[in-house]
Amino acid sequence: MTRIITAQPLTRENFAPFGDIIDTAGAGHFPINAGKCIRHHDLARVETAGDNARTLISIFRGTPYDFPLQLTMVERHPLGSQAFMPLSQNPFLVIVCPDTPNGPGTPQAFLTAPGQGVNYPRGRWHGVLTPIGAPQDFLVVDRGGDGTNLEEFVFPEPYEIRLTEGPVA
Numbered sequence: 001m002t003r004i005i006t007a008q009p010l011t012r013e014n015f016a017p018f019g020d021i022i023d024t025a026g027a028g029h030f031p032i033n034a035g036k037c038i039r040h041h042d043l044a045r046v047e048t049a050g051d052n053a054r055t056l057i058s059i060f061r062g063t064p065y066d067f068p069l070q071l072t073m074v075e076r077h078p079l080g081s082q083a084f085m086p087l088s089q090n091p092f093l094v095i096v097c098p099d100t101p102n103g104p105g106t107p108q109a110f111l112t113a114p115g116q117g118v119n120y121p122r123g124r125w126h127g128v129l130t131p132i133g134a135p136q137d138f139l140v141v142d143r144g145g146d147g148t149n150l151e152e153f154v155f156p157e158p159y160e161i162r163l164t165e166g167p168v169a
């Protein structure tokens with residue numbers, strides 16, 4: 001029996017147990033530069049741990065996935081956080097799992113609003129970057145340094161991730 005997960009709109013509230021939303025809406029902010037700029041401040045917590053740890057800023061050019069998506073694997077970064085900020089207005093798919101003593105729990109799928117980004121805290125199980133419908137660039141802030149910062153978990157049975165309720169065309 002295929003386990004089906006339908007994506008829900010990403011909100012600060014529903015994503016709060018899993019990580020940070022990077023978005024101006026609802027963010028703390030204040031004027032700088034003599035009022036010519038608004039700083040939306042401290043939106044996400046960057047974590048870098050382990051030997052010679054440092055913060056990396058990269059651009060990922062992601063290829064879109066077909067849907068419904070067969071989710072076979074999730075991963076996590078035990079030594080650092082990972083933030084994805086889209087450089088275009090296309091929504092993308094965010095998949096996270098709670099942690100359990102036996103590994104990742106049931107995936108939760110979220111559809112971002114245009115321009116919304118996310119930050120996964122260190123150790124948070126997540127699906128890999130998943131653009132929708134077109135190639136998309138993302139600014140990525142994560143951890144470099146010594147040691148292994150990638151742990152993968154392959155599900156015994158894949159989950160089917162859908163973007164909307166109802167029959168699949």
Ligand SMILES: NC(=O)N[C@@H](O)C(=O)O
Pocket residue numbers: 075082126127128129
């Ligand atoms: N491997 C890599 O840098 N990207 C993944 O961690 C990902 O979450 O997409």
Ligand code: NI
Pocket residue numbers: 075076077082126128
């Ligand atoms: Ni990752």
